Amino acid sequence: MQETLPELAQHLKACRLCRERFAATATRHPPRPVVWFAPGARILIASQAPGMRAHNAGRPFDDPSGKRLRQWLQIDDDTFWDRSKVAIMPMAFCFPGYDAKGSDLPPPPICRATWHERLFAALGEVRLRLYIGGYAHRYHLGSKVGVTETVRGWRAHLPDALPLPHPSWRNTAWLKRNPWFEDELLPVLRTRVREALE
């Protein structure tokens, strides 16, 4: 019998599969799955993995990336963090740690392999799916090209989905190099978000 979303949330919260993997990183942090979804969500944000600040706060996008993402979506904090409206399902539910350069490590593939099929089956249909960053583009959209080309092809995914770059400060230069993103994609994104939340 298929598990329900609340049942899966309980199981996911208790997941410690990456304990040894995270203990071997510079931060030596324990797993802390950031579980953020509820039945009836209208928008799915399929993202990469929580950062250190989201790990500490226990809620996703509780950082400057999240502030930029909420500006892109043009929704307030209460709406964004209302799990019955916006479900956030990243490629990994825990902060993966940092690499030697201080960048976030890749999301552990075991997370997707263990959880995604069950979670997406239980979540069911949503009105709008937003795929954020290269890991999500490759997995969910089957993209074989880079983030810029994937996002440039945004119109092909309408009306139910849109690929987005990661809203990290690291992509500020990307946003300057690609003004079409703010000029053309963001107005459509905001309209679709408004419609999905109606």
Ligand code: SF4
């Ligand atoms: S990243 Fe995923 S698989 Fe690994 S401990 Fe966290 S929830 Fe479990």
